[in-house]
Amino acid sequence: MYDGEWGEAVLDIRTAGKRERIAAKVGGWIDGCTDKGFQAVEPDNYDTFTRFPDLLTADQAMSYIALLSAHAHEQGLAAAQKNTPQLAGERDRTGLDFAVAEECGAYDECGEYTDAFGDDVVVIEYTADGLHKACAGWGDRLSIVRRDVAVSPAGSSGYVRQTC
Template identity: 60%
Template sequence: MPFNPRARTRAFTAAAVASAAAVVGPLLLAPTADAAAQAVVPPPAHAGFDYQIGSPYTPPAGVQVVSRDHTAAPAAGLYNICYVNAFQAQPGAESEWGDLLLRDAKGNVVYDEDWGEAMLDIRTDAKRKQIAAKVDAWIDGCAGKGFNAVEPDNLDTFDRTNLISESNAKAYVKLLADHAHAKGLAIAQKNTPGFSTDRATTGLDFAVAEECGQWDECGDYTAGFNDNVIVIEYQDKAFRKTCAEFGDRLSVVLRDVNVSAPGDSGYVRKTC
């Protein structure tokens, strides 16, 4: 199961809802055997969105786009984004990665301490290709289930260690983008606002931005992706600010940090 959402950002165009609804229909077909021939289409801009990477549930009324973990099934009749942890290992899954885990000069595995996740070693072309092959298998599963796009998380792992560079991250995510496109899937830039204007290098199609209002970064995403930006806020004050500044352009949702389901005591979901 996925873990809590990544509030990873560091302080460091447009379609109306009606027109967005009109384009959703053609996007809902599951990828065919000849997926490479399909047009890759990002989610409709300014569409109702729900972030369900913690636990899938029946989408609320008005939702057109849903993000769910790759282990879940897509929501029927909607545009579905498939979440994968692409740059770090799931807690407890280190043994699945063997020598592909990032190690420091002493040979110790390097962890994202906030989330207890071992980082993957994307510093060389050879290891990038090996890691991508494993993640590509998850992407294949997303395509096979009928998802429309993929959301590879932790693109900004390099921001939490001096062992990985931005160029390493860009080279690796481009491998994932090429594979996703070959399967007929769009692919998101998850956080990392500084990459938004370098789409020619990364190959990414739209953005999923956590807390861009909190950190005054939403404009950084629109600079590269125009209105093809989905925003998740976790604090009500930041959510209200984001709605005031971008609510007429972008898909914006307020969620609880545990992305829980209705009926759970901490469940929160609001839209502009």
């Protein structure tokens, strides 16, 4: 299966065995983050089940991310939830430590993350309006930044970086 919107293969996490094999592979990448001195990891695509509801379930996604967060913790790393506000309340089950919330200001979702993670939420907005909304509601509590979607390097023509 292929996610054409993002240009990425979809991982088949439907069975415990498949989740464990995939988590072992990703665990090696997490180990590399430890070796490079990182303090945290944010496994991407936690929300893939929302784009492929006939194939994947939220329960499978939570079981998979729990394996990754456990491995991260074994390596001394914090593990972040990226997006997926509907699962933020499952933090105890998943073992996730903080959230990276893209466009929670734009979509009025920041409260869903703070309800679960308190102030341990990093907000990334991609529009001036989203940044304004996030800063107005959460700027005194959360780390909020506006970036360009391509995360262009500083000095390039597409580079955007603004804070509250």
